[in-house]
Amino acid sequence: MSQPERLSAAVALAALSDHPYYRYRGCAPDPDNPRVAAGDNSVSVDAWQAPDVDGGEEREVREARESAAVDVCVGCPVMVQCLAYGSSLTPEGKLPEPFAILGGRTALERTKALVQERQAAPVPVAAPVPVPVEQLRTEQKLAVLRGLARHADPELVAVAAGLGAGLEGLRTAKWQIARLKTQLSLPKSASRAELLDAAVDRGLLDRQEVAAAEAAAGPGAAGPAESSPFRSGRRRAGRRGRRVVSVPGQLAFDFDDQAAGASVTTLYPTTTSLETAA
Ligand code: SF4
Structure with missing residues (x-):
């Protein structure tokens, strides 16, 4: 199912703040006590934002705060418009207010939804640009x-x-x-x-x-049948179990050659022959 198009953050914010019920939103400060939310006096107005504390918030504390805020959102008269704003995109393609609860969704939920949507979208393939x-x-x-x-x-x-x-x-x-x-x-x-x-x-x-x-x-x-005088003998001789190096300027060495085998034995005497010599 295709996702609804995301609004621009500026348009979505205008639609939310211009809504006639915006003044009755649940997270607005209570007129009698500006430290608590109008939608629920037991909830602090700060509950919609993650606090800036060293080491972050403890998990239980965060979950309790988010749960209380979301409960207020569910009864908010502008929840739909608020969620549209929370799902909108800034000109940089980012979510607005990336640490806030908006429209009953935590920052993490809004981010995950955006990531999943982008992963599911087909990746546009740029046409190759011919080199001048x-x-x-x-x-x-x-x-x-x-x-x-x-x-x-x-x-x-x-x-x-x-x-x-x-x-x-x-x-x-x-x-x-x-x-x-x-x-x-x-x-x-x-x-x-x-x-x-x-x-x-x-x-x-x-x-x-x-x-x-x-x-x-x-x-x-x-075709590949063409042969080069510089081709390494290793490739041709390898099929016969021979190891030949024929890079110009370097020594050629053929382990199948009896004489070469003899010279290897001479250069590197076995342990037995060393012991005998000692
Ligand atoms: S939906 Fe929640 S965050 Fe949005 S205005 Fe209402 S109470 Fe505030």
Whole structure:
């Protein structure tokens, strides 16, 4: 069931205070004793507000105070208008008088109702704002897009974009590809073809240039089958149970290799051999 629209606090307060019975409200000071409520002389006029005391109010005291105040509200001639005010919203979207009992509802009850209402409301989804094409037309982004038109493998894209064959170039290429997807309002899972299409649509690449680059690269460029000379041997050799590191500039090590196995034994003698040596 949809909630009634909340009034603005200013409008609701005017409706309450202008009501002809407002002067007879239960929480008004009694004319004979301004310290007690007109609706019930056994209730203090302060009962509608939480007292400002160090450490807060004890629970039993608070419950007794709130219960007495709410009982007066129930017999109040402007309870409906008062509750409308207590449920209204300030220009900042907050409840008015956040610590007061209004219209027979405690501050906590009014707050909980507002929170539940907001949680139940559908969250508005903002339409993605397209990034100005000038922001996309950087030298590196355009180079990555041109590299992507020629290659599917990010390592080859990095090389083609002039980012280098090392890990840093690969990382930059991947970062730029991910960034371009976001800036072109594509999902993270967008394919290379979808990214190129979006780039062509935004005028970052020429469609004929993309087609020519793909034709020149051959059918292998369109899919993940394309292999890079920089690809780590770990991925290929891993399927055979081998662990090979082939990062350029670093040592290669193959644990399946008999000679390598022998060198490991030599470098790290077993406890038994150490004891024997001792
Ligand atoms: S409903 Fe309660 S808080 Fe509101 S005017 Fe009446 S007595 Fe006061």
